[in-house]
Amino acid sequence: CNSEANGSRTNLSSSDSVINLDHGDPIIFEPYWRKMGDKCTVVIPGYQSLSYFANINNLCWFLEPELEKAIKRLHRVVGNAVVEDYHIVVGTGSSQLIQAALYALCPPDGPEPVSVVSAVPYYSSYQDVTEFLRSGLYKWEGDARTFDKEGAYIELVTSPNNPDGTIRERIVKQGEGKVVHDLAYYWPHYTPITSPADYDIMLFTISKCTGHAGSRIGWALVKDEPVAKKMTKFIELNTIGVSKESQLRAAKILGVISDNCLHFGSSSSDNFFEYAEHLMAKRWEELMDVVGRSAIFSLPEYPQEYCLFAGKFTEAHPAFAWMKCNNDKIEDCEKFFRGNKILTRGGKRFVADPKYVRVSMLGKEDEFNLFLERLLAIQETGYVLG
Amino acid sequence: CNSEANGSRTNLSSSDSVINLDHGDPIIFEPYWRKMGDKCTVVIPGYQSLSYFANINNLCWFLEPELEKAIKRLHRVVGNAVVEDYHIVVGTGSSQLIQAALYALCPPDGPEPVSVVSAVPYYSSYQDVTEFLRSGLYKWEGDARTFDKEGAYIELVTSPNNPDGTIRERIVKQGEGKVVHDLAYYWPHYTPITSPADYDIMLFTISKCTGHAGSRIGWALVKDEPVAKKMTKFIELNTIGVSKESQLRAAKILGVISDNCLHFGSSSSDNFFEYAEHLMAKRWEELMDVVGRSAIFSLPEYPQEYCLFAGKFTEAHPAFAWMKCNNDKIEDCEKFFRGNKILTRGGKRFVADPKYVRVSMLGKEDEFNLFLERLLAIQETGYVLG
Numbered sequence: 001c002n003s004e005a006n007g008s009r010t011n012l013s014s015s016d017s018v019i020n021l022d023h024g025d026p027i028i029f030e031p032y033w034r035k036m037g038d039k040c041t042v043v044i045p046g047y048q049s050l051s052y053f054a055n056i057n058n059l060c061w062f063l064e065p066e067l068e069k070a071i072k073r074l075h076r077v078v079g080n081a082v083v084e085d086y087h088i089v090v091g092t093g094s095s096q097l098i099q100a101a102l103y104a105l106c107p108p109d110g111p112e113p114v115s116v117v118s119a120v121p122y123y124s125s126y127q128d129v130t131e132f133l134r135s136g137l138y139k140w141e142g143d144a145r146t147f148d149k150e151g152a153y154i155e156l157v158t159s160p161n162n163p164d165g166t167i168r169e170r171i172v173k174q175g176e177g178k179v180v181h182d183l184a185y186y187w188p189h190y191t192p193i194t195s196p197a198d199y200d201i202m203l204f205t206i207s208k209c210t211g212h213a214g215s216r217i218g219w220a221l222v223k224d225e226p227v228a229k230k231m232t233k234f235i236e237l238n239t240i241g242v243s244k245e246s247q248l249r250a251a252k253i254l255g256v257i258s259d260n261c262l263h264f265g266s267s268s269s270d271n272f273f274e275y276a277e278h279l280m281a282k283r284w285e286e287l288m289d290v291v292g293r294s295a296i297f298s299l300p301e302y303p304q305e306y307c308l309f310a311g312k313f314t315e316a317h318p319a320f321a322w323m324k325c326n327n328d329k330i331e332d333c334e335k336f337f338r339g340n341k342i343l344t345r346g347g348k349r350f351v352a353d354p355k356y357v358r359v360s361m362l363g364k365e366d367e368f369n370l371f372l373e374r375l376l377a378i379q380e381t382g383y384v385l386g
Numbered sequence: 387c388n389s390e391a392n393g394s395r396t397n398l399s400s401s402d403s404v405i406n407l408d409h410g411d412p413i414i415f416e417p418y419w420r421k422m423g424d425k426c427t428v429v430i431p432g433y434q435s436l437s438y439f440a441n442i443n444n445l446c447w448f449l450e451p452e453l454e455k456a457i458k459r460l461h462r463v464v465g466n467a468v469v470e471d472y473h474i475v476v477g478t479g480s481s482q483l484i485q486a487a488l489y490a491l492c493p494p495d496g497p498e499p500v501s502v503v504s505a506v507p508y509y510s511s512y513q514d515v516t517e518f519l520r521s522g523l524y525k526w527e528g529d530a531r532t533f534d535k536e537g538a539y540i541e542l543v544t545s546p547n548n549p550d551g552t553i554r555e556r557i558v559k560q561g562e563g564k565v566v567h568d569l570a571y572y573w574p575h576y577t578p579i580t581s582p583a584d585y586d587i588m589l590f591t592i593s594k595c596t597g598h599a600g601s602r603i604g605w606a607l608v609k610d611e612p613v614a615k616k617m618t619k620f621i622e623l624n625t626i627g628v629s630k631e632s633q634l635r636a637a638k639i640l641g642v643i644s645d646n647c648l649h650f651g652s653s654s655s656d657n658f659f660e661y662a663e664h665l666m667a668k669r670w671e672e673l674m675d676v677v678g679r680s681a682i683f684s685l686p687e688y689p690q691e692y693c694l695f696a697g698k699f700t701e702a703h704p705a706f707a708w709m710k711c712n713n714d715k716i717e718d719c720e721k722f723f724r725g726n727k728i729l730t731r732g733g734k735r736f737v738a739d740p741k742y743v744r745v746s747m748l749g750k751e752d753e754f755n756l757f758l759e760r761l762l763a764i765q766e767t768g769y770v771l772g
Contacts, residue, residue, distance in 0.1 A: 033432040040431065042429075042430050043427060046419040046642075050415070051600055095626050128623055133489065134521055135519045135521055214627075214629075215631060216628065237515055239479050243478070243631060246632060249430060252432075
């Protein structure tokens with residue numbers, strides 16, 4: 001294993017290995033997909049999907065009809081979003097759709113760039129993605145809580161939030177504001193589904209729903225037709241559509257999930273969301289157990305809510321643990337963990353206190369277990385950085 | 387068939403149907419892929435490619451190793467580009483790679499946007515893609531031939547050129563210029579391969595090479611490591627990588643093409659480039675035959691060159707016909723054709739004389755034949771727009 005040089009994979013046979021919990025690479029659900037066997041296999045012959053077009057009669061002309069159907073069906077089955085009277089725009093992951101939404105919500109010839117804000121702590125990529133091309137259409141203005149400029153703005157609302165798993169609503173209320181709801185984590189394995197969301201623009205991604213991050217498939221549910229058209233135009237200019245292979249595979253995978261949901265309770269290991277929720281709950285219990293043995297670290301608490309999908313009270317098991325280090329001698333928790341060969345994403349990246357770190361809960365089983373072991377050792381030795 | 391409403395597909399049973407030759411949708415090679423049968427079929431089980439990462443030890447961390455190998459091998463087999471000492475960056479089509487190159491070649495904090503130019507007539511998307519986000523990094527400055535500003539610039543060189551199929555070299559010579567070579571059409575079925583290209587940044591796409599436009603796979607061969615890193619960063623910010631399914635399929639398809647090239651001459655219908663060149667040559671002969679029957683329209687002429695791949699003198703059979711209308715009463719050839727239910731892309735879109743139109747040579751067989759029929763009828767009746 002030559003991974004220690006770049007620290008992106010873990011040699012689990014060695015106690016000296018680096019554990020990478022920085023990215024939210026969703027490997028956790030792999031055993032489920034192995035178990036599904038041929039049911040999720042796609043077979044694509046060489047002559048298929050040659051054309052740029054998937055459905056010339058659709059507003060989003062590169063959206064595969066099967067994927068559109070599978071997305072609508074899944075939202076109906078899960079009950080996490082309203083799909084009636086919404087346009088679906090498919091994207092190369094939801095990252096592309098965030099950029100498409102910014103493009104669509106800004107006038108092409110405005111005298112000033114539109115302000116883009118999000119409430120701290122916010123997803124570390126929002127700022128990068130808004131700023132990297134120095135667009136004259138929009139401008140990153142940081143924390144939504146302290147934003148008080150006049151004029152047009154766009155608020156990005158992530159709910160459940162990345163990094164801290166909290167349920168959020170828009171914050172800025174004045175003026176001509178537009179809101180983009182990033183609902184990547186609004187699925188029953190991460191959080192109770194309390195009502196079907198019906199915001200103007202809602203973004204989802206298969207990466208966090210099923211764990212197929214390599215497919216780069218996201219989708220937007222968009223109420224307003226001109227906005228959906230402009231988002232489609234963005235994707236046309238940016239990448240001339242979205243991989244047909246990924247769309248066909250996503251359609252199949254989402255279809256299997258919907259099928260398996262209809263047998264809820266009969267076999268908990270076949271219902272993806274039930275399987276995934278058990279897995280997330282187990283990891284969270286284990287982490288809370290370890291963290292609870294000392295006062296060095298703490299975790300957020302999440303209220304129990306009635307989940308319409310599960311038909312019972314459940315609590316959140318977010319994709320990331322937003323850990324706080326309570327030891328006064330540790331100012332920078334990311335640095336402290338790095339010294340212990342645990343890579344996390346520090347609070348500063350989310351414009352939060354560096355005493356916080358974001359820890360992926362979606363990694364491989366053995367990597368997660370090694371993390372728990374090392375955390376326990378840190379706590380037991382009372383190890384403090386010099 | 388409800389296609390006449392949006393004009394993107396053709397009802398071939400009706401002589402009143404709209405023929406769409408505006409886009410370069412590469413359907414022409416479909417029979418070859420059907421003939422290849424299972425050899426090009428990919429089978430992707432549900433548990434595959436969950437991760438964002440494909441190869442953490444590679445500069446381009448989302449590039450599938452099989453695709454990297456297949457790309458290098460194909461260029462060696464065809465001889466159209468040098469791959470030794472080049473970095474490969476995969477993109478969601480070459481559109482994304484053009485944007486990645488612009489991002490990589492511009493300083494992040496320059497006082498002025500870098501000028502972007504291309505020689506007229508140029509690909510209609512370059513201007514749109516450079517301007518749509520009103521970037522402060524770069525600015526569209528139009529025709530390279532008349533460009534005389536001081537300071538940094540980027541010249542986009544498409545060779546063979548879209549729309550007119552000519553072989554091109556950089557034009558602007560002064561100052562601190564960078565060049566991006568778009569070699570989408572530098573394949574033996576479109577043009578003689580006269581030498582392996584070895585420019586600093588070379589862009590290719592599977593869409594025009596094999597006809598798999600729906601896969602959205604392009605690649606850049608990049609000499610300079612920091613440039614390749616910044617292009618990779620662009621794709622990370624824009625779409626967090628490129629569809630793994632499309633990459634795996636592209637790897638397989640390019641592999642089959644390379645395999646079949648090794649049997650050159652033994653069965654002309656199995657060698658993709660030989661097959662495709664015959665097809666292109668046939669269409670060009672037919673078009674030239676029809677056009678030659680009157681003086682209303684004319685086509686560019688291409689010199690015979692020695693093609694290193696074919697091992698003989700060949701001539702270009704471009705993906706688009708750049709047709710000129712010589713009738714004084716027809717000012718706008720696109721409009722004239724539209725009146726005859728033939729959709730083309732007019733010269734104005736390429737900053738050229740509206741007497742020109744770009745006609746796709748890559749459409750379906752029956753659509754192309756209908757185009758010839760209608761062209762013949764126009765010429766025979768001496769039809770002129772009132």
